[in-house]
Amino acid sequence: EEDLVVLGIETSCDDTAAAVVRSDGEILSHVVYSQADLLARYGGVAPKMAEEAHSRVIDEVVQQAIEKANLTEKDLSAVAVTIGPGLSLCLRVGVQKARKIAGLFNLPIVGSIIWRLMLWLTEKDLKFPFLALLISGGHNLLILANELGHYVQLGTSIDDAIGEAYDKTARWLGLDLRKGGGPALEELAREGDPNSVKFSTPMRQHKDCNFSYAGLKTQVRLAIESTKTDMENNPISSASSEDRRKRADIAASFQRVAVLHLEERCERAIEWALKIEPSIKHLVVSGGVASNRYVRSRLDHIVDKNGLRLVCPPPNLCTDNGVMVAWTGIEHFCLGRFDPPPPVHESEDFV
Numbered sequence: 001e002e003d004l005v006v007l008g009i010e011t012s013c014d015d016t017a018a019a020v021v022r023s024d025g026e027i028l029s030h031v032v033y034s035q036a037d038l039l040a041r042y043g044g045v046a047p048k049m050a051e052e053a054h055s056r057v058i059d060e061v062v063q064q065a066i067e068k069a070n071l072t073e074k075d076l077s078a079v080a081v082t083i084g085p086g087l088s089l090c091l092r093v094g095v096q097k098a099r100k101i102a103g104l105f106n107l108p109i110v111g112s113i114i115w116r117l118m119l120w121l122t123e124k125d126l127k128f129p130f131l132a133l134l135i136s137g138g139h140n141l142l143i144l145a146n147e148l149g150h151y152v153q154l155g156t157s158i159d160d161a162i163g164e165a166y167d168k169t170a171r172w173l174g175l176d177l178r179k180g181g182g183p184a185l186e187e188l189a190r191e192g193d194p195n196s197v198k199f200s201t202p203m204r205q206h207k208d209c210n211f212s213y214a215g216l217k218t219q220v221r222l223a224i225e226s227t228k229t230d231m232e233n234n235p236i237s238s239a240s241s242e243d244r245r246k247r248a249d250i251a252a253s254f255q256r257v258a259v260l261h262l263e264e265r266c267e268r269a270i271e272w273a274l275k276i277e278p279s280i281k282h283l284v285v286s287g288g289v290a291s292n293r294y295v296r297s298r299l300d301h302i303v304d305k306n307g308l309r310l311v312c313p314p315p316n317l318c319t320d321n322g323v324m325v326a327w328t329g330i331e332h333f334c335l336g337r338f339d340p341p342p343p344v345h346e347s348e349d350f351v
C-alpha cells in the first residue's frame with residue numbers, strides 16, 4: 001500500500017506551524033514561526049494580534065514546509081488542520097489556508113482535535129487506552145483516550161493554565177523573556193531553595209482532576225511585593241546577589257508547588273482510570289511545559305509508582321507544531337474520517 005503524505009497546519013495559539021509527514025512516520029519537513037518575541041513585548045497572547053500575526057506568515061510557513069519536503073502540492077494526499085482546542089480567531093486562519101489548498105489541488109481535508117499529539121511517531125508500541133496530559137500556555141487537560149477520536153475529559157483548567165503561571169511569574173521576577181518565560185524560570189529555579197517560600201498547593205479541597213493556577217499566581221505576586229523590590233522593572237541581569245537569590249527562591253518555590261499540583265491531579269487520574277481501564281500502560285505528556293525537565297522527572301516518579309510509563313514527545317515537538325496535526329490527520333484519514341475537497345470557487349474567494 002502506498003504511503004500517504006499529509007500536510008499539517010497548526011494555528012491554534014501563538015505559533016504558526018506546518019509540517020509534511022508520511023504515513024510510515026517519516027517527518028519530511030517541520031516549520032514553526034513563533035510569535036514569542038511579539039508576545040514578550042506585549043506580555044501575553046492577545047487573540048486579535050495573534051490572528052494578524054498568523055495571517056501575515058501562514059502562506060510563507062506552508063510554502064516552506066512543502067518546499068523543505070521537496071514536494072509540490074500535487075504530491076500531497078490530504079491536508080490536515082487543527083480545529084481545536086484553541087483561540088477561534090487563530091484557528092480560522094489555519095482552516096482557511098487548509099481549505100484554500102485543498103480546494104485548489106483537489107485534496108481531502110481532515111480537521112483534527114490535537115489531543116492525540118504525536119503518539120505513534122515517538123512511541124511505536126503505545127496502545128489505546130492511555131492517559132494524556134496537556135500542559136501548555138493556554139490549556140491544562142487530562143484525558144482518558146479510549147480509542148482514536150474517543151476521549152473522556154477527566155480534568156481541565158478552571159482558570160489560568162500552568163504555562164501562563166510560569167510566564168507571568170517569569171515576567172514579575174524580571175527574567176529575560178526572549179527565550180520564553182517558562183525556560184527562563186526553570187533555569188533560575190535551579191539556583192533557589194524550593195522550600196523557602198511557603199505557597200499553598202491549589203485545589204487540595206477539590207477531589208477532582210481540574211487545574212487552577214490563578215490563586216498560585218496571586219500568591220507569587222504577593223510574595224514578590226513583600227520583598228519591597230520592584231523586580232519586574234529591574235532586570236535580573238543587574239540584580240545584586242542577594243536580590244538574585246531571593247528571586248531564585250521564589251522561582252524554585254513556585255515551580256515546586258506548580259508541579260506538585262500536576263502530580264496530585266495526575267495521581268488521582270491514574271488511580272481513577274485504572275479502576276475502569278486496568279489495561280492502561282502510559283501517560284502521554286505534551287504541550288510547551290512538558291519540555292521542562294523538573295516537570296518530567298516529577299511526573300516520571302508518579303507514573304512509575306503506579307506501574308505506568310511516561311511518554312513525552314521530543315521537546316521540539318512539544319510546542320504547537322504541524323507534525324502532530326499531520327500525523328493525527330493521517331490516522332483519521334486511514335479511518336475514512338475526512339471531508340471531500342472544498343469547491344474551487346470557494347477557495348478563489350478567499351482574501
Ligand code: KG4
Nearest residue numbers: 136137138163182183287288289292319320
Ligand atoms: O504548548 P505551547 O507552545 O502552547 C501554547 O502556546 O500555549 O506552550 C507554551 C507554554 C508557555 O507558557 C511557555 O512558557 C511554556 O509552555 N514552557 C515552559 C517551558 N518551555 C515552554 N514552561 C515551563 N518550563 C519550560 N521549560
